[in-house]
Amino acid sequence: MRSVGGWGVTLECGQHADPQAPEVGYRAIVATLAHLGLVDLADPPARADMETLRLCEVVDKMAEGDRFARPWRSFDPVSTGDLIGHREGGAAVVAPFAGWIVFPNPGAIAGHEWFYLARESDRLGR
Numbered sequence: 001m002r003s004v005g006g007w008g009v010t011l012e013c014g015q016h017a018d019p020q021a022p023e024v025g026y027r028a029i030v031a032t033l034a035h036l037g038l039v040d041l042a043d044p045p046a047r048a049d050m051e052t053l054r055l056c057e058v059v060d061k062m063a064e065g066d067r068f069a070r071p072w073r074s075f076d077p078v079s080t081g082d083l084i085g086h087r088e089g090g091a092a093v094v095a096p097f098a099g100w101i102v103f104p105n106p107g108a109i110a111g112h113e114w115f116y117l118a119r120e121s122d123r124l125g126r
Contacts, residue, residue, distance in 0.1 A: 010055075012074060054121035055102060061114035063088035072104035072115065084115070 001008040011028050014021035034041040065088025078084065078095035085093040095101075097119065104115040 053118040057117040061108040
């Protein structure tokens, strides 16, 4: 979408088992439609506490023995050099920059996405 000038948005609504997650998503969709003038509702007030992140690196699980160094949750912050995990052969997997770990998947199979790294973005001019 962005490659042709459109908007693409990913919203974290909560953990899959969180009973409030569907309501968070629904409210976000309705607020977006109101903001864009696509429904007859008042434009919601701007939020000053919103963070805008950009996914900038995907790290694949290379072997079944690759393991996280600790239980990670989406949007846990990382600093440059923080230990994220270990490759099957023992090599450390470290954060190449300060940011956030996103969608860590301890159940990933070899050759698939293990986690993403994100940085702060000024895409919305904040």
